[in-house]
Amino acid sequence: MKKLFVVSLISLFIDTAQTESNLEGIWIGASNPERIFKLTLQNDVYKAFEIDYSTLELMNDESFRIDPYKKFAISNNEKMSLLIMQKDIAINENGLVIYRDYANTDQKMYCLNDWQGKMPTSISNRVDQLRISAAKHCLGCNNNECKMKIWPEGNEKEQLLCKNIFCKPQKNVKKSIFMENDYTSGKNTAIFNYSINERGKIFNIEVLQTIGSMSKRNSEEYISELLKTQQYLPLIIENKSYKIINLRGSLSWNLRKQY
DSSP states (O other): OEEEEEEEOSOOOOSSOOOOSOOOEEEEEOSSSOEEEEEEEETTEEEEEEEOTTTOOEEEEEEEEEETTTTEEEETTEEEEEEEEOSSEEEETTOOEEEOGGGOTTOOEEEESOTTOOOOHHHHTTHHHHHHHHHHHHEEEETTEEEEOOOOTTOHHHHHHHHHHHSSOSBOOOSEEEESSOOOOEEEEEEEEEEEOTTSOEEEEEEEEEEESSOHHHHHHHHHHHGGGOBOOOEEETTEEEEEEEEEEEEEEEEEEEO
């Protein structure tokens, strides 16, 4: 068995950007903490302005801009290639992600883009109490399965609160783990759907797109092994355990082997 060290990448490698024509609207930046932006089209360029989380007021200063035709984004006078641009997710060459779940046709909530991210301390200290009051607002449950509510545009603050309460891990991925399979070294990116079972473990990973040294199947196996150390608080409502099944995410990694 080989010991592999996982090194997160800031950059993604995609041959050509996928461009969606209408990007206007409210987006969330997958940073820590996450930020809310409004994109507006001006002279064939999308300009992004941050929305203050507390007041929901639009800030005056431009945060970044996107040129979907020349396929680049500009932030702080730095030009970055636009690697992927779809109606519900965008990623630049530095691995920065913006997304909007209300535009996702499969009604999936984007909850994972950093295997070192976890539930904020302000939430984890009182998560049991918060889940009791938030479950009816954030979840739709049937039998033993729950789906995260996909909020309409303009309710990003509610969406982020639900996300932090129900689909952020308590414990994140270990920096060094043992892998059962011998995976190809190199840089990779994967976009995928997944679920969280009644024990608070990720399962049912389905890779939708992969770029890099690994095949789609190997990426699926690799992510499954990688995320098996991640632990979520099991979802229990009125003494009954539930799965959360409508989640999506993206990860980038650079696999280097040490024997």
